Amino acid sequence: MADCLKDKVGEVLLPGDVFSFESKPEKLICGPGLRRNGDEILVCKSGILRHKQPNMYWIDSQQRRYVPAKGESVIGIVTAKSGDVFKVDVGGSELASLSYLAFEGATKRNRPNVQVGDLVYSQFIIANKDMEPELVCIDSCGRANGMGVFGAGGLLFKVSLGLVRRLLAPQSEIVRDLEKMFPFEMVVGLNGRVWVKASSTQRALIVANLLESCENMTAQQRQALFRRVSDGAS
């Protein structure tokens, strides 16, 4: 079982591909894109099979549609205030709810200043297929920890979820290449939304267009493009 999965690591799999247990079942951890069904493991997304020691497997897909997952940090757009919750659009199938008490220092008397149309960087505490997803802007200690309302004067745009994961990976090459060009602020949500702010509109647009264009590029192509742009930009 583990062997046949291991053989396929790094290969493209399609929904409907099946791995079945032959000998005794082993302990496996199925990540996104893999689903266990009795004695079989089904692939339910198209993408590349990845593996992490000792026994974790998942599918690295390039989709653009976001499905909320617990613990993920996302950029949401506040669409409505209803009673004591905000309705937040995160790009998923349903609006997420965000309690006004789930901000740092918020009490019943001291309400946070959130307007409709604002951007919030927040984390899912409830996300499953049967319930309305719920967001918070505090961590378990009650601290904001970088979350909350943000986004004055920047540009929001959408990229694929695969690119977002590449951006958020520790020692991400894309971020390292971008940093060399000029200083800018960037907020990356796991739902594919990226917010960028730089010293001028022009620079913010450059970053946005570069990120959108380097989605399907190899490292060499990307570096060549970045070099050309920074030569022009300096």
Add this chain to the structure above:
Amino acid sequence: MRRYCISLSSSSCVPHAVGNKHISCLFLIEWLLVLNSKMRETPLSNCERQFLLKAIEEKKRLDGRQTYDYRNIKIAFGTDYGCCIVDLGKTRVLAQVSCELVAPKENRPTEGIIFFNLELSPMASPAFELGRQSELLVKLNRLLERCLRNSKCIDTESLCVVSGEKVWQIRVDVHVLNHDGNIMDAASIAAITALCHFRRPDVGIQGEEVTVYSPEERDPIPLSIYHMPICVSFSFFQQGTYLLVDPSEREERVMDGLLVIAMNKHREICSIQSSGGIMLLKEQVLRCSKIASVKVSEITELINKALENDRKVRKEGGKYGFAESMPKERITALKTDVAPVEMTDIEKKAEDIISGTEPPSDSSVPSPVVRAPGTGQVGEGLENTWGLDQLEEDEEELVDQAMEEGQETEERCQSPKQGEVVVISDSEEEEVVILHQGVQVKDSNVPASSSQQQGTGVSKKKKKKKKPAQ
């Protein structure tokens, strides 16, 4: 949240004893519909709105275009006559023309009937719903009708077969396949191109008898089209202070007003409509009509080129249709597995193969090629005989000539203003120059899977390079 009312017509089959089940079933259906209707467009955040308005004030656009630039226009024809897809940037519209013999209207017994129908499917944008007459849909349909029918660009009298009894009804269906702003322009280009491309069957009349000939018996006949009206959209921001041509989806969301001018290449305005409730000055409308005349002559040129190319390819018996003319965008395009080749005893084998094979047949039937396991391709491995690329080159050459004349004027205008957008004046060359920037960006693309993204990158760069000159 919208709620639907459902009445189960099969209630007679459901006995009253299981009424509970009936109710729960109803509830379930309603709930599902509510879930379905939840598909909505992404809201526009305040920061996007502010950024867009600020960028427009600074004469910058998200995709690196200039104020008066169109996005890339691409026209592709289907295998049948009267079918085409128009791409305007990422906006994609399909038009299909069909015809039918019907009885004419009583008050116009000698005129054919033309019918337009534009549809917005949820495929174009999650905000669109099927089967609902939204305000936008009604507006677009009305505009299209005014642009093409009321301008009398098609000779309806030639569609008459037997006066008062049989006339041709021409039906133009326009489907929006992807919505990225400015549906109107794309739809009008698609509709008029499809009409120009369309051929109706020939008819013969012997006494009382009307015979419709199949395309094999007699060549189908094109419609007689007097002129080609094309819509050009202008969006206004900050109560008409700023003007953009060909707004994208996000620009459309923050605009204050829209002006649509339908014009033909003879500079005759076929219809003009302003919406959004902004006050426009006379000079602004005149300026827009001047810009529109330049854009329309450009687009007409492009349509004629595309039609000419298609005609040539069909005549020569080359390959045509969407499969030929659409670029193949695949991530796996660069990945080819090396086939294992056996290197021992080649000479012996080669002789066997040569003697054993039959001469290749003349009919070059395309066979699907599977390059790598897990990649299925249609229409792969053929040479693209369809001349879209050629067309773009031709177009560039054409504009190049105009460009050479306009080069100095452009530089003169730009240098004092430090790279700002040239304000359109009476001179046409200047306007052509601005257009050319867009064209050049399009042509500098490498024909790779990510050609579009690279295009934006290149255009970005260009603008930056101007900076040191400031």
